[in-house]
Amino acid sequence: MDTFSDALLSFARGYLGGAIEQYSAFQEQVPSGRMRMEHATGTAWIGDRALRRSGELGTFAEDLTFMWAWAKPDLAGLPGVEHAHRLREIGVQQGILEFAEGLLDFGGFPDPKLAADHLSLIALGVLRARGSMKFNHGGRAYAYLVTDDEEITCAATDPARVGEYLRIAALLLPGDGTRDVLTGYARWHGLTTRPTPDGMELMLPGGHRLIARIDLRDNIIEASMVDPEGASYAPEAAVRQQAQRVAPFVPDGLLAELAPAVAITMGLKGGLLDFAEGLRELERPTSIWDPAQGRFGVAELPELSIAAAEIGRYDRAAQRWDWAENDWAGSQAVRHLAREHGADHLAAAAVDLTRIAPHGENAIDVLSAAAVQLGGAVGWAFVPDGAGYRILALTDERITAPGTDPDLACAVFDAAANLLHPLTDPENRYRTMRELVVGYFRRYGIPTIYVGEPQLLMGHFGLYEVRVEFGVDGAVSRTGFGMIGGALTMNP
Structure with a gap:
């Protein structure tokens, strides 16, 4: 699979605007914290806050596959998978394979993890849920949760933000569909739309209007707002201000500098x-x-x-x-x-x-x-x-620090990558993981082969070759070793 099916794309566009709006409202109402899921009670926890009527959608694994919670035998019949079962029923009814098949392979997508993120956002909208969450549950794997807790307020249309939400929704999925996004958002809130010579107009509460210019290929060109007095204004500035990047807890440069030392210690x-x-x-x-x-x-x-x-x-x-x-x-x-x-x-x-x-x-x-x-x-x-x-x-001088070998190097890279991955910013992930591998090889005098970058780095241990593969998001996706020249038949 290298893209979502036409059936999913067509079905999803009508829910994307409301989903993005509700996700933003959820983030404002529920502060971040340690997450866990109690499938037996259908309760998700963020820090000390319990979110009732919650459930697991599925998990994204290190092999770039996504498994729906309803497809996991050990969760069968539990309240914590009811949301996932509802999606499966919709998938069967609408002929949407992404909802109806238990295991999805996202390895062909340009960014597999982003595809999983988009699928969970679509699920939030299709379920008309109150919020969704994602958390790292070990190594480079992620779990996706959804909640219908009634204490979470449903988002109301905000003229200051709706233009940006709909613009993002129109651009999120490939193919044509701007009109479907606008009409779907109107249905979500019980609003009305009308065609204009170069696009569509959405009537908002309080007399505000969103005017969207749409080209012949159904792509959005521009979205502007008009207040009840007929004056145009650009509301997106406030949203963009909120979207500024937050500095990571461990700075990018520091993480890359410490990565080789972390790997060496783990060995x-x-x-x-x-x-x-x-x-x-x-x-x-x-x-x-x-x-x-x-x-x-x-x-x-x-x-x-x-x-x-x-x-x-x-x-x-x-x-x-x-x-x-x-x-x-x-x-x-x-x-x-x-x-x-x-x-x-x-x-x-x-x-x-x-x-x-x-x-x-x-x-x-x-x-x-x-x-x-x-x-x-x-x-x-x-x-x-x-x-x-x-x-x-x-620090005992009687202890001799061990060397390395191909098997140990692979184990070290996997363990260190699992430790570092949750701390890395996506924009800096490859830099950190590359320094992890190159610095470790340098410490032990292992000749390093760079010709496969950024998808591959290799180190030569005499007659053996260690291979470290990277995903499109910069993460270490696979390690293995074999005889030099035997890259395609290496031990995973």
Whole structure:
């Protein structure tokens, strides 16, 4: 599949204007926060706020496929999939395969994740729901939710914004359809339209009118507003002002600079396991930290005592990261880089993570992993501490830092990409992921092949070749290795 079907495009256009309007209203009413879904009760949670009459639409996976919730056997019969079932019924009735088939392959779309976003927006409109949500539920995968909670107000027509909503709706999907968008929006709100010599006019509440100029191919040329006194005005400025890009929690440049150090640290686990005999056999070792002596250990191996430096503590309940009160070089290096990139909030003694929920742990794992590498440590350890945990850098000179191999490199790239992905801005994602791969290869002296950029990077490990593939959104989509020249038959 490389585009939506004509049946879906034709059906969806009548709902897009109202869907965009309602989505904007939902965003204004419900602040962002950590999300979760209770399928058994049909309740979605954003932070501490419960949204009743909610459900899962589906999930977008790392293999670029979208699966509807109604197609998941483990969710059968639960209230949390009723919305998805309604869409399936509409799909069957209207002959829309995107609603009626359980698994959709978006790999052929220019931007697969954007296609999933558009499908969820269409679903919001078709269901006439009160709001929709998207959240990262692990790695590079996303879940899409929808809510009909009656506490969410239905959007009313706002003359100051409707022109921009309809302009976006008319341009969102390929093909002709501006008139369908306008007439569909009129039906949504019970308004009237009338043709004009070069387009269409939409009569709005309070005597306002939207006048749309439409070319012969049914594409919108211009949308302007007329007030009750007949004066024209341009309302879009207020909407554009609100759409300004918000600075990411971890600046783009800082994230790209830390990415290689994160990958290298994630590959150091083997050093501790080789040093501590018996540690590999423990399923869930109990970590111990003695700050007075600066020693890390494991309760099940009382003879084990390893020199370490505390990087900081994460408080899950308060969603806060506290840098340790020491001058360890790795922590100081990361905090210095944060200040250089204008991120003083990351260098502060206490870092408030509520703004980035639910990805606060991703942020502190990135900062602490980078500190391990920049401080010259040989490992990483987490020690439970009340409602959170402390993160340590293992500095014991007796531990030998392991090297790398093709299998380990692929595992590192997958794990580090999963950690970094939720923090990356789409405009900067490829830069960060590229630095992750290139920096790791550089650290181990691996010859890097750039000829496939931006879709592919390769590294040569003697007779073996590691292949890292990137999606159209800059994400790491696949890793694998094989004999040099065997790119098409590599181990995934």
